[in-house]
Amino acid sequence: MTPDAEEPLPELDLRLTEENPEDLYEHAPCGYCSCLPDGTLVKLNATLLGWLGYAREELVARQALAQLLTVGGRLHFETHGTPLLLLRGQVRELSYTLRRKDGTALPVLLSAVLVRDADGTPLVVRVTLFDITERRKYEQELLRTRALAEERGAQLAQANAQLTAQNEQLLRTNADLDSFVYTASHDLKQPIDNMTGLFEEFKRTATFADPEAAGMVGMFAEALQQILGTISGLAEVVQVQRQLEEVAAEAVPLQPLAEEVVRSLQPQATDAGAEFELDFAAAPALRMARPGAQSMFYNLFSNALRYAQPGRRPRVRVSTARAGTSTVLTVQDNGRGIDLERHRRHLFQLFRRFHPEVAGSGVGLYLVHRLVLQAGGRIEVESAVGQGTAFRLYFPA
Template sequence: MSAAEEEELPALDLRLTAENLEDLYEQAPCGYCSCLPDGTLVKTNQTLLSWLGYAREQLVARRCLQELFTVGGRLHYESFCAPLLLLQGQVREISYQLRRADGTTLPVLLNAQLLRDADGQPLLIRATLFDITERRKYEQELLRARAEADAHRALLTAKNEQLTRINGELDNFVYTASHDLKQPASNMQGLFEELKRTATFHDPEAAPMLAMFDDALRQILGTIEGMTEVVQLQRQLDQVPREKIALQAITEEIIRNLQPLQAAAVDFSLDFRAVPHLRMPRPALHSLLYNLLSNAVKYALPGRRPQVWVRSAPAAGGLVLTVRDNGRGIDLQRHGQDLFQLFRRFHPEVPGSGVGLYLVNRLVRQANGHLEVASVVNEGTTFRIFLPS
């Protein structure tokens, strides 16, 4: 035996172990009772009496166990619990409501065991009852929270369905309106060109007014075309599956399709070695890259040779596409909140419709990605597009 084991244990107060078995039964933290096979009570502890508000002489030999339950509980005990006791000798954790002397109820769990005599005949039932008031409150709170969550979920589902329907109706309206307006606007442009060709204006103020009208007409046509593009692209994407696309090839194709004179005067640097491919609907990726690259060319800073860098790199759960330029930049402190709003423009001196960045953001969100933008005025802009793999 080790020295530690040989050390004398501390003296115990023997009064702590001198338990009275009758007191343990009477003051137990649960209700105890014994009854005959028909339910007649023959013994009950003080805990159960205190719960119920009865004196012992009011219950023992005068009442049955099942009479302590509510009407529904009594029917359940007689039709289910008592036959089950006779069949298997015990029951566990059956929920009942005790009816107190003052008419209030107490939720309890019943455990019971059937004792038999030497001949195997039912002799006595010993029952233990546990107060589950707090447990019942907790269960009811859970049910209430679940009902609220279900109601909230149903409300969100209804709202989502409503928003989906409204978005569809808005897309149809925008498409119809842009289609109906395009022809009259084109006719106006044709008539205006014919007017300029055939008419003679002697007023010296006519020339600048004609130029202003021409600019306004071109802006109207650009806005109509932008509206049509937004809806048409959305309808295409709903029908086009994702595919594996080589980033180098599609980017080079887009650069070739940019206005030749503009693209020829731009230095493009492409690096897709880290992540050479991306799975996405081809029209979506084409539109996304085309708008970013065309903006990089369009908003070049006068007097500085434009440079555009396009990179891919792995990111958590997917990849990040980076498009950076050395152009005019955007004042994000002033315009950051409106950056992806439809028809919002930040360089009015450069022709445009204000649709490009709106489309880019919409396409990225539809692909379950997100955008990060950094920009410094007169230094350039960087778009970082995070997309899932």
């Protein structure tokens, strides 16, 4: 024998064995009733009477079980429940709604057993009823929640469809705008070049008696250069965008690319005595389209040279670092700096310039910002007037 089998059983309170069967029937936590094969009620317990609000004499031998059901429930019980009961001798957990004496509804689960006599003739039907009011509330709440979820799902699907259509429209609009800008800049460049040539010839051959003519000629020449710069900037924006669409993203090694861009800027760098410090040890490569990376470096480096502080040797430090799930590319100079309190909101807008005394098109920072966004990144800027600017470009690692 196991040790558990040898342990004495706990003593039982003998009062638990003295339950009155009649009281147990009358006050059970469920409803009991008995009816004849035709449905006439012959016995109901007090629990069921309490639920329904009837006195016993109002129902016994006066009403049938089906009369306590709603019209739909009565039809189902007579066409489905009763035939099944006769065929199988029992039915289990049929969901019905009882009508109380005051007209209110009581949802129940009905189970029944058919008792036959010795000859097999149906004698009595014993019925058990369970109150499922709370269960019904729970089911209705589930249905309501499901309907609400389906409605919101449909709304979300509709919103997604509208968003998709709007995105497609925006893509078409952007493509049309890019084509228009490219065509316009291309078509305008030739007439402006012709005007520039004619103006140069005009300056070479013409003489002016008016002493103010030289200043006006200079202003006209400056205006021509501004127009040429704007046209070139527009063409560059579209050209870079088209290159990004044609070239897939890749892991671009930064050291050789940066050195290549610095060499392309060598004349300006030599004239200014500029120094470039490159340190990509922490993150040697960035994943993006190579033309985009080249344009990004070129615009940041050339801006650092163009906006150098007068009387100060330009120093440009370029480095990478890891920050959580991001790769950070920092380009820091010691140039003129930008008044961020005045210009932060307009920093990356097209054709915005913050040092009018320095020639420029206002395209560089716009392009850099656009390239970083297309690569899934973002830009932070720190700058102080007269001290320099630091651009921190965050890319997904």
